[in-house]
Amino acid sequence: MRYPRVITLALESEVPIPEGVKVEVDGSKIRVSGPKGTLEREFHSELIELSIEGGKVKVRTYGKRKFNRAYLGTVTAHIRNMMKGVTEGFRKEMVVVYAHFPIKVEVDKGRKIVKISNFLGEKLPRYASIVGDTEVRVEGDRIYIEGISKEDVGQTAANIRLATKIKKKDPRVFMDGIYVVR
Structure with a gap:
């Protein structure tokens, strides 16, 4: 009862x-x-x-x-x-930063992933998933993430950032990666 x-x-x-x-x-x-x-x-x-x-x-x-x-x-x-x-929608802007090996970023809309190639000269690409109905666009060294859900846009940006996180090296020296600008 x-x-x-x-x-x-x-x-x-x-x-x-x-x-x-x-x-x-x-x-x-x-x-x-x-x-x-x-x-x-x-x-x-x-x-x-x-x-x-x-x-x-x-x-x-x-x-x-x-x-x-x-x-x-x-x-x-x-x-x-x-x-x-x-x-209005939500939008995040990310920048691709590299010192020596040029990072190539591609979006596969069918599989809903972002493919990051040649990161620190690695042979195998790294992948980041796109959450929900978020749209990801790559223009030069900028990545634009747009959508109507604030959580989905933020999580997609976090997935891309975490895919290029460098471990076991000094982050002040090895600054390659993809970072949120705004």
């Missing part, structure tokens, strides 16, 4: 819905649609309640615990990022 929730303290946060964005709430699941695409996410149903009231998404939590307040802020930030993603 489940006991009814004891309401001790209700904390609330609001996220305004911008023009051209459609938001659907089903329990703890939220779906945000906009001109660039659709994002869907599910949150912990026992900690928060989601509702749409007066052109705003209301996020509500109950309880006095510090964790509940922190989770409320996290959910609010995720919803804000979803709305920004479907309207």
